[in-house]
Amino acid sequence: MKSSNMAELAELRALALRTIDGATRDLISAAKTAYSTPETGFNEHKTAAFVQERLQSLGFVVETGIARTGMKAVLRGAKPGPTVAVIAELDALRVPTHPGADPETGAAHACGHHAQIGSMLGVATALSQPEFKNALSGNIAFIITPAEEFIEIQDRLSLKASGELEFLSGKQEMICLGTFDDVDMAMMVHTSAGNGDAGLSVGGTSNAHVSHQVRYIGRSAHAGGAPDQGVNALQAAMLANSAINAQRETFREADVVRVHGIISNGGSSVNAVPGEVLYEGRVRAKSVEAIEPIAERVIKCYRAGALAMGGSVEVQAVAGYHALRQDLTLQKLFVANAELILGRDSISVLPSDQTHGGSTDMGDLSTIMPVIHPYANSAAGVGHGHDYLIEDYDRAVVAPAKVMAATVLELLSNDAQLARETIDKHKPLMSADQYVAVQRGRFTTDLYESK
Amino acid sequence: MAERANLKSSFSSTVNQRSDELERIARDILDHPESGYREVRTSKLVADWFRDAGLEVQTGIAKTGVIGMLDTGKPGPHISVMGELDSLIVPGHAHADTDTGAAHACGHHAQIGSMLTVAAGLTEPSVKDGLVGKISFMATPAEEYIELEYRESLLEKGEIEFFGGKQEFIKLGFFNDVDIAMLTHTGGETAGTLGIGGSNNGMIGKTVQYIGKAAHAGGSPHLGVNALNAAHLGLAAIHAQRETFRDADTVRVHPIITKGGAAVNSVPADVRIETYVRASNVPAILNTSEKVDRAFRAGALATGAQVRITTNPGYLPAKYDEKLTDIYRHNAASLIGDDNVIRLNHSSGCTDMGDVSQIVPTIQPTANATSGNGHGIDYMVDNYDLAVIKAGKAMGMTVIDLLADNGEKGRKISGSFKTPMSISEYLSRMRGFRSDATYSE
Numbered sequence: 098m099k100s101s102n103m104a105e106l107a108e109l110r111a112l113a114l115r116t117i118d119g120a121t122r123d124l125i126s127a128a129k130t131a132y133s134t135p136e137t138g139f140n141e142h143k144t145a146a147f148v149q150e151r152l153q154s155l156g157f158v159v160e161t162g163i164a165r166t167g168m169k170a171v172l173r174g175a176k177p178g179p180t181v182a183v184i185a186e187l188d189a190l191r192v193p194t195h196p197g198a199d200p201e202t203g204a205a206h207a208c209g210h211h212a213q214i215g216s217m218l219g220v221a222t223a224l225s226q227p228e229f230k231n232a233l234s235g236n237i238a239f240i241i242t243p244a245e246e247f248i249e250i251q252d253r254l255s256l257k258a259s260g261e262l263e264f265l266s267g268k269q270e271m272i273c274l275g276t277f278d279d280v281d282m283a284m285m286v287h288t289s290a291g292n293g294d295a296g297l298s299v300g301g302t303s304n305a306h307v308s309h310q311v312r313y314i315g316r317s318a319h320a321g322g323a324p325d326q327g328v329n330a331l332q333a334a335m336l337a338n339s340a341i342n343a344q345r346e347t348f349r350e351a352d353v354v355r356v357h358g359i360i361s362n363g364g365s366s367v368n369a370v371p372g373e374v375l376y377e378g379r380v381r382a383k384s385v386e387a388i389e390p391i392a393e394r395v396i397k398c399y400r401a402g403a404l405a406m407g408g409s410v411e412v413q414a415v416a417g418y419h420a421l422r423q424d425l426t427l428q429k430l431f432v433a434n435a436e437l438i439l440g441r442d443s444i445s446v447l448p449s450d451q452t453h454g455g456s457t458d459m460g461d462l463s464t465i466m467p468v469i470h471p472y473a474n475s476a477a478g479v480g481h482g483h484d485y486l487i488e489d490y491d492r493a494v495v496a497p498a499k500v501m502a503a504t505v506l507e508l509l510s511n512d513a514q515l516a517r518e519t520i521d522k523h524k525p526l527m528s529a530d531q532y533v534a535v536q537r538g539r540f541t542t543d544l545y546e547s548k
Numbered sequence: 549m550a551e552r553a554n555l556k557s558s559f560s561s562t563v564n565q566r567s568d569e570l571e572r573i574a575r576d577i578l579d580h581p582e583s584g585y586r587e588v589r590t591s592k593l594v595a596d597w598f599r600d601a602g603l604e605v606q607t608g609i610a611k612t613g614v615i616g617m618l619d620t621g622k623p624g625p626h627i628s629v630m631g632e633l634d635s636l637i638v639p640g641h642a643h644a645d646t647d648t649g650a651a652h653a654c655g656h657h658a659q660i661g662s663m664l665t666v667a668a669g670l671t672e673p674s675v676k677d678g679l680v681g682k683i684s685f686m687a688t689p690a691e692e693y694i695e696l697e698y699r700e701s702l703l704e705k706g707e708i709e710f711f712g713g714k715q716e717f718i719k720l721g722f723f724n725d726v727d728i729a730m731l732t733h734t735g736g737e738t739a740g741t742l743g744i745g746g747s748n749n750g751m752i753g754k755t756v757q758y759i760g761k762a763a764h765a766g767g768s769p770h771l772g773v774n775a776l777n778a779a780h781l782g783l784a785a786i787h788a789q790r791e792t793f794r795d796a797d798t799v800r801v802h803p804i805i806t807k808g809g810a811a812v813n814s815v816p817a818d819v820r821i822e823t824y825v826r827a828s829n830v831p832a833i834l835n836t837s838e839k840v841d842r843a844f845r846a847g848a849l850a851t852g853a854q855v856r857i858t859t860n861p862g863y864l865p866a867k868y869d870e871k872l873t874d875i876y877r878h879n880a881a882s883l884i885g886d887d888n889v890i891r892l893n894h895s896s897g898c899t900d901m902g903d904v905s906q907i908v909p910t911i912q913p914t915a916n917a918t919s920g921n922g923h924g925i926d927y928m929v930d931n932y933d934l935a936v937i938k939a940g941k942a943m944g945m946t947v948i949d950l951l952a953d954n955g956e957k958g959r960k961i962s963g964s965f966k967t968p969m970s971i972s973e974y975l976s977r978m979r980g981f982r983s984d985a986t987y988s989e
Contacts, residue, residue: 320791324791324792325792325793325794327792329788329789329791329792332788332789333788335788336781336784336785336788336846337850339781339784340781340846340847340850340851343774343777343780343781343850343851344777344850344851346765346769346774346777347769347770347772347774348770349770370791394852397849397850397852397989398850400849400850401781401785401846401847401849401850402846402850404842404845404846404849405785405788405789405842405843405845405846406785406788406789406842407839407842547842
């Protein structure tokens with residue numbers, strides 16, 4: 098980079114940081130507003146309206162209603178060039194005992210997505226200032242995604258059935274709808290309670306997953322008077338669960354296998370032999386490929402439960418997430434900016450294969466473009482637990498806004514040289530069309546009747 | 549009537565003269581226990597006794613079975629009085645064979661005593677001459693349905709077809725012209741009583757083999773298929789179905805694992821289970837058998853193992869003849885008093901007397917002369933006078949009732965018996981229970 102360009106970049110970066118510092122109270126307040134209106138995926142109407150209003154007040158034209166509640170607002174640079182997406186997730190979890198839970202729905206921001214709203218708005222506030230336009234070659238797309246948490250599967254399957262959705266997560270659906278077609282790379286910062294002492298961390302991966310909607314079909318009968326006439330679907334489900342547990346010794350640590358489930362309907366009344374039991378299962382592993390043999394075995398276990406009891410079982414597989422591949426070029430740039438702005442020890446870099454076993458639909462996006470998904474270590478408690486609370490909003494909102502703004506600025510300034518380099522170095526796993534085809538193929542239905 | 553009373557009194561006094569000897573034989577067998585189809589010494593002892601008593605003797609029936617025939621020379625009903633030769637295997641029992649662990653923890657030694665008691669009394673010429681027809685004293689092997697692998701090897705060698713000695717007797721034709729059968733088993737009901745009536749569960753036996761894939765249990769469990777887990781799931785799946793077993797069917801399913809893996813650091817690849825499926829009636833046995841097979845298959849399906857399920861015919865449910873019971877009850881009461889003859893309940897245990905009871909009118913009274921748990925280390929016959937002498941007398945006097953007066957009562961009972969199945973039907977039903985199938989996912 099020429100020294101004149103470097104000086105210009107340093108000036109603009111300083112302006113961005115000053116702007117974000119000046120907006121600190123406002124950004125944190127925006128995050129807290131989102132916290133106080135927790136809504137689960139595809140239902141984030143209030144949160145979306147609030148974010149829309151904030152973006153409009155910054156002068157953005159906001160495309161709304163993408164995948165029900167998603168939005169996109171594009172900031173165009175003076176010169177053409179690549180598009181960098183800054184993402185924020187709208188949705189809350191459902192943790193009724195969380196202090197911030199909606200008393201009616203039980204929805205609660207127990208995963209800290211509300212902080213993403215704040216940090217995304219910080220980037221938008223800073224870079225939408227007129228001073229930046231001329232320096233940018235390319236665009237910044239602010240993409241606000243619904244439904245990152247893969248929950249309420251039955252409700253979402255109803256939306257799928259009625260044609261409102263094809264895929265069950267926000268980014269999946271937005272990839273399918275073409276929202277990312279004009280995007281070249283993407284970043285977002287997620288909160289965390291356990292990624293070390295540094296304020297930020299980056300690197301690591303996440304698990305792929307598949308969801309199973311399992312329906313055991315037995316025959317109901319009076320549990321006291323005629324149990325011999327019944328076929329107990331609950332026993333089938335429990336045997337399947339035991340069978341799955343018996344398989345755990347065959348799971349390799351290197352595959353980071355997680356198999357877990359809940360009984361979503363375990364019978365209708367205790368004096369009737371349960372004739373129908375619903376189980377929602379999930380199989381996770383380090384990749385979609387690694388999931389396949391395990392999911393196949395798990396489905397055999399469901400069948401074994403049905404076979405043992407003389408019932409039937411219907412398994413609906415729902416396409417879940419892909420593993421997260423963090424782009425190393427983007428990651429280095431993010432780290433350099435974090436160190437520059439926040440200091441040497443402000444960020445830790447995790448090995449690229451490190452994972453806790455969770456999943457995110459940023460993984461899906463990472464199959465088709467360079468992405469980073471750093472963490473802001475700003476929360477206390479257990480992720481998805483009733484005690485997961487953002488303790489340090491500066492870390493959760495302000496610091497990520499600054500580092501993302503500076504990173505985006507560096508990517509797109511100087512004729513977007515670094516953005517182009519990032520694109521050149523990156524090898525996507527597949528195209529968006531291929532991704533959609535793969536995901537469609539992961540929806541399957543299997544009916545097994547014991548003979 | 550006077551005639552019959554005289555015959556019984558003469559029968560009784562003959563028995564009384566030999567009671568010490570008869571009890572001694574039972575105790576001798578107690579001290580020399582032999583399990584089913586291995587009762588060589590016991591068999592010889594009985595055959596020698598029969599010969600000394602002047603009976604027409606046939607040996608080596610179903611390997612170790614013996615028949616001593618008392619033929620009155622006059623046409624009439626054919627009665628079978630039985631005693632079982634075999635012991636159990638209960639190593640801790642006070643009278644267990646130290647080498648084999650065989651032990652008379654089910655009191656069969658007393659049955660031989662009571663059967664010989666009947667023979668001792670009826671061979672007395674003054675008794676025999678008052679009777680018509682024939683009496684076959686049958687010492688039958690292998691009533692306990694155990695040592696399945698040994699019996700399977702006999703089956704393979706063609707030495708037996710069925711695992712129960714009486715079943716082999718039926719197959720070999722020894723029941724073709726039998727009209728009535730009886731045997732007294734020891735029992736643990738109120739001491740000093742004789743039990744009548746009752747009924748028994750029937751059963752089938754299964755041997756199950758899970759075939760998995762061995763692998764280093766620490767180093768590469770993901771390459772193995774765990775046959776023990778498959779077996780565990782199969783057993784859990786059986787238990788999950790217990791609520792569907794009807795009270796009236798008195799279903800019993802009680803598996804054991806005979807092989808659970810080769811070495812703890814290797815994923816088990818060959819695991820074996822033996823189980824019975826018992827119930828009070830054949831449809832319930834078949835229905836439960838289906839559930840059990842389904843459960844075993846589920847273990848294989850879940851884990852990816854193979855399962856081979858071999859089903860062998862077991863015993864049929866026992867139903868005892870009421871009219872015959874009535875005659876017996878009368879005689880038993882004359883020996884020990886009305887109050888000491890008690891009605892038995894249904895027993896969920898099984899016996900190959902069940903098979904006999906499906907073919908001819910049968911009774912299997914009990915001599916309640918024991919202490920301890922049946923099949924346990926502490927099961928002892930305490931009262932040999934009841935178990936051997938009085939039990940023998942009650943049966944012998946019943947035979948006299950059946951065969952005196954030109955065998956009128958015997959003919960009546962035989963004639964009014966509604967045969968559940970003919971011998972050929974019996975055999976085809978038993979053979980139909982046999983199956984051998986291997987399942988994989």
